[in-house]
Amino acid sequence: MTTQADPTAPNRVLVLNSGSSSVKYQLLDMGDHGRLASGLVERIGEEGGVADHGEALRQVARRLADQGVGLDSPALAAIGHRVVHGGTRFTEPTVITDEVLAEIEKLVPLAPLHNPANITGIKVARELRPDLPQVAVFDTAFHSTLPEAAARYAIDAATADRFGIRRYGFHGTSHAYVSRATAELLGRPVAEVNTIVLHLGNGASASAVRGGVCVDTSMGLTPLEGLVMGTRSGDIDPAVVFHLQRVGGMGTEEIDTLLNKRSGLLGLCGANDMREIGRRIGEGDRDARLAFDVYVHRLRRYVGAFTAVLGRVDAIAFTAGVGENSAAVRAAAMSGLEHLGIELDPVHNAVRASGPRVVSTAASRVAVAVVPTDEELEIARDTYALARS
Numbered sequence: 001m002t003t004q005a006d007p008t009a010p011n012r013v014l015v016l017n018s019g020s021s022s023v024k025y026q027l028l029d030m031g032d033h034g035r036l037a038s039g040l041v042e043r044i045g046e047e048g049g050v051a052d053h054g055e056a057l058r059q060v061a062r063r064l065a066d067q068g069v070g071l072d073s074p075a076l077a078a079i080g081h082r083v084v085h086g087g088t089r090f091t092e093p094t095v096i097t098d099e100v101l102a103e104i105e106k107l108v109p110l111a112p113l114h115n116p117a118n119i120t121g122i123k124v125a126r127e128l129r130p131d132l133p134q135v136a137v138f139d140t141a142f143h144s145t146l147p148e149a150a151a152r153y154a155i156d157a158a159t160a161d162r163f164g165i166r167r168y169g170f171h172g173t174s175h176a177y178v179s180r181a182t183a184e185l186l187g188r189p190v191a192e193v194n195t196i197v198l199h200l201g202n203g204a205s206a207s208a209v210r211g212g213v214c215v216d217t218s219m220g221l222t223p224l225e226g227l228v229m230g231t232r233s234g235d236i237d238p239a240v241v242f243h244l245q246r247v248g249g250m251g252t253e254e255i256d257t258l259l260n261k262r263s264g265l266l267g268l269c270g271a272n273d274m275r276e277i278g279r280r281i282g283e284g285d286r287d288a289r290l291a292f293d294v295y296v297h298r299l300r301r302y303v304g305a306f307t308a309v310l311g312r313v314d315a316i317a318f319t320a321g322v323g324e325n326s327a328a329v330r331a332a333a334m335s336g337l338e339h340l341g342i343e344l345d346p347v348h349n350a351v352r353a354s355g356p357r358v359v360s361t362a363a364s365r366v367a368v369a370v371v372p373t374d375e376e377l378e379i380a381r382d383t384y385a386l387a388r389s
């Protein structure tokens, strides 16, 4: 028997993505996936910005009320929260109870830049609407399918088990959404498509997805491993840390900050925005050129590695701020890979458009695509499904 959907039932979902210094929000109508409101509160804890995440969320609540879609609306069905680290416990979207919140708090040491902000978001939202289901959607969940061979680090097993040291992977909602959207773009069932997803935002990660199931990813225990990012180093020899301690006299916190906030593109050339780097390369700036080259070299390495992991690659999908907008990064990352069946079409690649699109030649064995991510929609869908079940 099928039941008719009740048109008066609450069908809106508010999605909160609390980052280390910003809160992004979207209010979605789950009937037609229409965006009723969206925005960003930035510079949290910085001079001239709002004081803290609590204040940022109260500002979000005021903005929504001003737009006539306040948090007190009976149309609101649930609030969905991006939670970056779910450890080994959370491999599915989860309704937040006191016990769940306590478990998320225990995971703070594994994601000190991200989980505390997520937790504040949850607490304030629960205060504002204690009657609503609040759902946590984890960045790590999509990667819980990693085979042990990909998930384990080759370190002393007892130590690894004792401290939860393994590769968890992040940006999972984006990798999940984009791998499905890529199959759709190619007009094929996701179960038949092998995709390398390159999520290149401020944080950046690559994943290898076989038939909709993630089999490898570039981020590890924390979102520091893997690709070169806006301010994070990505892969380094771990002995760099010991060297900085022994020879450089640096402390743990100092090195943590160095690798997470003062490295990557910013560390190499003083800018973390790919638009500025592009401009400076145009002016002949050599540091910007080097930063770009290191970024692209790492990207190509992962494309090669994940090609080996997947065996057959049907598609490479570029997504997030850099992936969706930088034709120069896409061109450099894909150049010289003809022997892997990868052939970018320079004309298609240069077109500026907003929707999903193929940018490889008709002859390319691997389809190269630009597929805009939508982490908020993915979180809203997961949240709504759980709130109604």
Ligand SMILES: Nc1ncnc2c1ncn2[C@@H]1O[C@H](COP(=O)(O)OP(=O)(O)O)[C@@H](O)[C@H]1O
Pocket: 200, 201, 202, 203, 230, 272, 273, 274, 275, 320, 321, 322, 325, 326
């Ligand atoms: N037109 C553009 N050309 C090149 N890079 C861009 C463009 N627009 C945005 N970006 C890059 O995207 C980055 C932000 O990506 P985004 O996915 O929004 O990041 P996050 O969600 O991690 O904050 C910026 O730092 C910038 O480097």
Ligand SMILES: CC(=O)OP(=O)(O)O
Pocket: 019, 084, 114, 139, 170, 171, 201, 202, 203, 204, 223
């Ligand atoms: C996990 C992670 O790196 O997230 P973001 O890109 O939002 O910093």
Ligand SMILES: [Mg+2]
Pocket: 201, 202, 320
């Ligand atoms: Mg992002």
